[in-house]
Amino acid sequence: MTEIRTPRLLLRRWSDDDVVPLSEINADPAVMHWTGDGSPLDPDATAGEVERWEEEWDDEGFGQFAVELLGSGELIGAVGLSVVADDLPGLPSDVEIRWRLGRQFWGQGYASEAAQAALEFALQDRGVDRVVAVVRVGDHASANVAEKLGMAAEREITHPEQGHALQVYAIDLTEYAA
Ligand SMILES: CC(C)(COP(=O)(O)OP(=O)(O)OC[C@H]1O[C@@H](n2cnc3c(N)ncnc32)[C@H](O)[C@@H]1OP(=O)(O)O)[C@@H](O)C(=O)NCCC(=O)NCCS
Incomplete structure (x- = not known):
């Protein structure tokens, strides 16, 4: 069972009980604005997302973590690692970090x-030495997170289907650990 504790959070794998609170997060248009085609996700789509994330954990040994508040145990969102979708140009087999929190948990x-x-889990537990973040141009909150993590803006690409501009950030974790 992969679990990580930070000063305020527990990062863990998903259970069926997470689908309802994650569906509430995914139903908020502000949360989903910069994700995929920008549409909120309904509970069925959310259940499918959790299923895919769990499959990724089983297949890759990493995935999106369910993030809960220590103490209350409230689910606040999903943060973690995924293999970059293979339709994104020039990022073959890269591991990407993603984040999505319920709106009431932003700004803290x-x-x-x-x-x-x-990121520490990627390097120390899984031996991943490079992680990228693919951020929609205009998503300043995500750009801010990437920059605070020490990720460098590498180049801009265009989403092959949706056509929007994406900024690729990257970090060499072997340097990050030093
Ligand atoms: C992207 C997203 C995760 C960023 O969340 P966030 O809360 O803005 O990010 P952070 O955790 O870095 O917190 C930001 C602010 O919290 C504030 N803060 C308050 N208490 C804090 C504390 N104890 N420690 C650190 N920061 C604190 C800081 O002021 C910080 O702002 P700053 O970096 O300008 O100083 C959030 O906006 C989100 O979930 N958006 C919807 C999903 C999404 O768009 N995902 C990306 C596309 S796939």
Whole structure:
């Protein structure tokens, strides 16, 4: 069972009980604005997302963590690692870090705290030495998180289907550990 504790958060794998609170997060248009085609996800789509994330954990040994508040146990969102979708140009087999929190949990440093722990997990537990973040141009909150993690803006690409501009950030974790 993979679990990480940070000062304020527990990062863990998913259970069926997470689908309802994650569906509430995914139903918020502000949360989903910069994700995929920008549409909120309904509970069925959310259940499918959790299923895919768990499959990725089983297949890759990493995935998106369920992030909960220590103490209350409230699910606040998803942060973690995924293999970059193979339709994104020039990022073959790269591991990407992603973050998504419920709106009431923004602005408290939780995303950065969880993401920092996920990067340490990538390097120390899984031997991943390079992680990218693919951020929609205009998504300043995500750019801010990437920059605070020490990720460098590498280049801009265009999403092959949706056509929007994406900024690729990257970090060499072997340097990050030093
Ligand atoms: C992207 C997202 C995760 C960023 O969340 P966030 O809360 O802004 O990010 P952070 O955790 O870094 O917290 C930011 C602010 O919390 C504040 N903060 C409050 N208490 C803090 C604490 N104890 N420690 C650190 N920061 C704290 C800081 O002022 C910080 O702002 P700063 O970096 O300008 O100083 C969030 O906006 C989100 O979930 N958006 C929707 C999903 C999304 O768009 N995902 C990306 C596309 S796939």
